[in-house]
Amino acid sequence: MSMEVTVATVHVDGKSYQMNAEENLLHGCLSAGLNLPYFCWHPALGSVGACRQCAVKQFKDEQDTHGKIVMACMTPAAEGTRIAIHDPETVAFxxxxxxxxxxxxxxxxxVCDEGGECHLQDMTVMTGHDYRRYEFDKRTFRNQNLGPLVNHEMNRCIQCYRCVRYYREYAGGRDLNAFALRNTVFFGREADGVLENEFSGNLVEICPTGVFTDKTLKRHYTRKWDQQFAPSICVHCGLGCNTDVGEHSGTVRRILNRYNHDVNGYFLCDRGRFGYEFVNSDHRIREPLFKGKVVSADTASRQLRDTLTFGKAIGIGSPRASLESNFALRTLVGPERFYSGVADSEAKLVALAIDMLRHGPMRTPTLHEVEACDAVFVLGEDVTNVAPRMALALRQSVRQQPIEIAKALKIPLWMDHGVRDAIQDKKGPLYLATPYATRLDEIATATFHAAPDEIARLGFAVAHALDPQAPSRGDFPLAGEIARALTHARKPLVIAGPSCNSEAIMQAAANVAMAAGAQLMFTAPECNAVGAILMGSNPLSAAFQAVADGEADTLIILENDLYRRAPRADVDALLHATAHVIVLDHLVNPTSEQAELVLPSGTFAESDGTYISCEGRAQRFFQVFVPPIPIQASWRWLGQGAWERLDEVLTAMATALPHLAPARDAAPPATFRMTGAKVPRSPHRSSGRTAVLANINVSEPKPPDDPDSPLAFSMEGASTHPPGALIPFVWSPGWNSIQATNTYQQEIGGPLHGGDPGVRMFESAPSNDQSYFSSIPSAFEQREGEWLLVPMYYIFGSDELSLSAPGIAELATTPHVAVNADDFTEGEEVDVHCGGSTFRVPVCIRPDLPRGVAGLPAGVPPIAGLGLPAWGMIVRIP
Amino acid sequence: MISILKTIWYVFLHTFQKRITVQYPEEKPYLAPRYRGRIILSRDPDGGERCVACYLCAVACPVSCIALQATEDEHGRRYPEFFRINFSRCIYCGYCEEACPTYAIQLTPDFEMGEFHRQNLVYEKDDLLINGPGKYPGYNFWRVAGVQIGGKDKGQAEHEAAPVDVHSLLP
Structure with a gap:
């Protein structure tokens, strides 16, 4: 989408437009801001010409007055094309x-949840069809129960086929399909059941009408025009997908995708889309608690100040709290008394990743660029469950090499079925080396399931095959094949991360990337893990030591459940030995339950802040609504009145930590105005403002001020499209649905007007003396009577916050131990002994696990905090 | 001088004209059925709540004095959990009635709503809901809508064919 694009002049209704010659006429017309109705086409899915709605009249030349009707989505935007949109015959067609x-x-x-943001409504109005002449019986269908996330109402279907094209061809799902025939085509599953694909929530936005709708929204339904929105960043993994959050009457109603060309594009994963309900949870901390009793905000604030004055305080930060909150705590206790919020081993790995990406020769791609990589080698990461949206990108990357076949046949790439027919089932190279089988195995060229050390050794062997100077131990037949695939690729990519808790895997990945000249991407365990590590702090174990040595008697824990970071006994001892424990968090958790003082901190929807994603992209999230009084951003609690506005925190941070200064530019400052006004959070048709609180007091309160952002808690304000970082919702005249995204882009499917939001905090700065990592682990050996317990990640279950969302909780995995052994039976209860703790869980037989290796679901209580992988015993109950 | 005498003469003549003053409140004025007064919520002929909580009245309201929250019963029938009109803001324009797709919200020929306290002009669903169909007898939205509710299965609405058997491939 840059200068290389060939431009064609296309004449539409007698006017000339410059269009992308490699695209079709529909893409060109919409990019030019012309209103042309369509259904089956989608920027991410390409053209199939199924719905016949985007008909235009094409003329041979200037003399031709007759013309012929063609489908705009199936006609190339060739130089000199003459078309008419407003030709009477086409309009009638x-x-x-x-x-x-x-x-x-x-x-x-x-009674349809899509009403008011329905593409079908918009297109019906656009074509002028306002009276139904059909008087006969309507076809009906029975709906299916598709699980707790997506609602099905099949009567509304217009058979555009977008759902199955997205679900099967784009997202790789298999359990949704078209059934029956002619005017009774049915889109659903073979039988009722939960949609298996992790990206099923996107059906809600893909479906042009109300067949697939958000079931979590349905439980507390409000129209789009009545929701108050703010641009936000997903908190459920480290990728930093952009979201829009909708709120009404103090409860978050839903999450919508916010288009960011560089990051998530048009799609989110189900954890990101439906995990928001933890904000409305009954387990929220809504009042300050002192020794278990509710106290006022003032009392709590004074208590915090007094404890700090008289005690020796240390602070523990958090990888899921914003940069600003971590900085506020660091400032409050002093940099030398500020400790990391993640286990030492994990902190070390994230720091290693940052170091490699800043000083190594390897560039880290954006998530969008991952889609364009044509050979991928994944080391140790269960991508679908750790960084779900990246798995969707990888599903597109395996199309890159086969697409050359279509290019050779001169099939335009937007001609979706033509391209798919040409490439059939061919897949580009994707190599997965993971401890257990993952959802991406089905599209992988080859997989390698082994213990973490073996995965690292494979990585070293691949690097050695690419460059004999790279060290290697052991012989792996697969290494040569992977090396060849990476060598022959135009854009090779290596993906690794801290999931296996193995430094060797990450070093092996760096070696491969260096040897292959590939891009390197690391996943991050939590939404601000990279930011928290970039800030710099003492290791978590030092905090435990400081308390044990009596150097500290007051502990301030920021948005962190320590039982997920360290073994239970250690945390028990720590909290017991500390005289004053102060916790700031959103949800009641085992740590907050033992605190002397608990302060209710605002979630992503109730506060402003900045997260840094695994790509190193600093992105701002904005407050969606004003929570009830005691709840406020952690940085406000900890700032103790030092800062009144977010921008002041950012300025202070830029001064104290100059390497974090670019984060300030992640979004415009609070003083930013458009046409002299703030950006409204509510759509201009927002209703009920003089009645919604009238039961409490008939005199309406003044709308709250927002000193922290250029957004207003109001429907009033600038009426033009705001810059990318400030888009609370998408809307354009005539375009009420999410398809209005078209009007925010420079070109359909391209970057947003004014550039995509976020600031990359580091670009690789290659130094010449890059040498290969050489600490290669020795081969994995099984132990008699012991198992290597590795973490197994689950999209629903491994993330702390989304577990408190009812829809996600319903699908979440339960504690178990996965083994590949004949002497256990499925479902049998066993005792697992590991690192001094014992717990009783059922057995799950997984034939994909290597011998001698057992899996425990990561992040699922009570297993969280064990520090996996670790050796342990699985004991039968006599 | 002449003009003053002329005026006095005209005033005198008016004494013999027909009186149009109505002795309200002893004598009630005639109000047409379409008069736009106090707003009510009606019920469909089966006695069920007509309002389906679609929010169209709320969005049509120029003074934003209608607020509601949609919810559903266990069989999928949607209705307002609460429905509130702040009559101290209402301008009786009737847009809500025009917007209503189910004839639920209707304006009635009643204007006697004076209160000493504004707070008393906030009407909740209990105050608004009447026990009949109001001006539009006979209409039942659920009889023409496609969604399934308690007592009306798929294919049982007006002009609906029986549900498709999706496992059949017969032409």
Missing amino acids: RAAIIEGLMLNHPHDCP
């Missing part, structure tokens, strides 16, 4: 098409 599509559409709009 499009009206007839939508009348046909609407024949069986039920009279549901008032």
Whole structure:
């Protein structure tokens, strides 16, 4: 989408437009801001010409007055093309098409969740079809129960096929398909059941009407126009997907995808889309508690100040708290008394990743660039469950090499079915080396399931095969094949991360990337893990030591459940030995339950701040609504009145920590105005403002001020499209649905106007004396009577916060131990002994696990905090 | 001088004209059924709540004096959990009635709503809901809508065919 694009002049209704010659006319017309209705086309899915809605009239030349009707989405935007959108015959054609599509559409709009943000409504209005002439019986379908996240109402379907094209071809799902025939085509599963794909939530946005809707929104439904939105960043993994959060009457109602060309594009994973409900949880900390009793905000603040004055305080930060909150704690206790919020081993790995990406020769790609990589080698990461959105990107990357076949046949790449027919089932190289089978195995060229040390050794062997100077131990037949694939690729990519808790794996990945000249991407365990490590702190174990040595008697814990960071006995001892424990958090957890003073801190929806994603991209999230009084951002609690505005915290941070200064520019400052006004959080049709609080007091309160951001808690403000970092919701005249995203892009599917939000904190700065890492682990050996317990990640279950969202909790995994052994039976209860703790869990037989290795679900209580992988025993109950 | 006498003469003549003053409140004025007064919520002919909580009245309201929250019963029938009109803001324009797709919200020929305290002009669903269909007898939205609710299965609405058997491939 830059200068290389060939430009064609296309004449539309007698006017000339510059369009991308490698695209189709529909793409060109929409990019030029022309309103042309469509259904089956989607920027991410390409053209199939199924719905016939985007018909235009094409003329041979200037003399041709007759013309012929063609589908804009199936016609290249070639130089000198002459078309008419407003030709009477075409207008009538499009009206007839939508009348046909609407024949069986039920009279549901008032009770349909899509109403008011429905692409079908918008297109019906755009074509002018306003009266139903069809008087016969309408076709009906029975709906299916598709699980707790997506609702199904099949009567509303207009058979555009977008859902199955997205679900099967784009996201790689298998359990949604088209059934039956002619005017009774049915889109659903073979039988009722939870949609298996981790990206099923995108059906809600892909479906142009209300067949697939958000089931979590349905439980507390409000129209789009009544929700108050703010741009936000997903908190459920380290990728930093951009979201828009909708709120009404103090509860978060849903998450929508916020387009960021560089990061998540059009899609989110289900954990990101439906995990938000923890904000509305009954387990929220909503009042300050002192020794278990509710106290006022003032009392709590005074108590915090007094404890700090008289005690020797240390602070423990958090990888899921914003940069600002971590900085506020660091400032409050002093840099030398500020400790990391993650286990030492994990902190070390994230620090290693940052160091490699800053000083190594390898560049880290954006998530969007991952889609364009044509050979990928994954070391140790269960991508689908650790960084889900990246798995969706990898599913596109395996198409990159086969797409050359289509290019050779001169099939335009937007011609979706043509391209798919040309490449059939061919997949580009994707090599996965993981301890256990993952969802991506089905598209992998080859997989390697082994203990973490073996994965690292394979990595070293691949690097050696690429460059004989790289050290290697052991012989791996697969190494040569992977090395060849990476050598022959135009854009090779290596993915690794801290999931296996193995330094060797990350060093092996760096060696491979160096030897292959590949890009290198690391996953991050939590939404601000990179930011927290970049800030710099003492290791967590030093905090335990400081308390044990009596150097500290007051502990301030920021948005962190220590039982997820260290073994239970150690944390018990720490909390017991500390005279004053102060916890700031959103949800009640085992750590907050033992605190002397608990302060209610605002979630991502109730506060402003900055997260740094695994790509090193600093991105700002904005407060969606004003929570009830005692709840406020952690940095406000900890600032103790030192700062009144977010921008003041950012300025202080830039001064104290100059390497974090670029984070200030992640979004415009609070003083930013458009046409002299703030950006409104509510759509201009927001309703009920003089009645919604009238039961409490008939005199309406003044809308709250927002000193922290250029957004206003109001429907009033600038009426033009804001810059990317400040888009609270998408809307354009005539475009009420999420498809209005089109009007925010420089070109459809391209960057946003004014650039994509976020600031990359580091670019690789190659130094010449890069040498290979050489500490290669020795081969994994099974132990008699002992198992190597490795963490197994689950999209639903491994993330702390989303476990408090009812929809996610329903799908979450339960504690178990996975083994590959004949002497256990499925479901049998066993005792697992590991690192001094014992717990009783059922056995799950997983034939994909290597012998001698057992898996425990990561992050699932009570297993969290064990520090896996570790050797342990699995004992049968006599 | 002449003009003053003329005025006095005209005033005198008016004494013999028909009186149009109505002796309200002893004598009630005639209000047409379409008069736009106090707003009510009606019920469908089966006695169920007509309002389906679609929010169209709320969004049509120029003074934003209608607020509600949608919810559903266990069979999928949608209704407002609460429905509130702040009559101290209402301008009786009738847009809510025009917007209503189910004839639930209706304006009635009643304007006697004076209160000493504004707070008393906040009406909740209990105050608004009447026991009949109001001006539009006979209409039942759920009879023409496609969604399934308690007592109305798929294919049982007006102009609906029986649900498709998706496992059949017969032409």
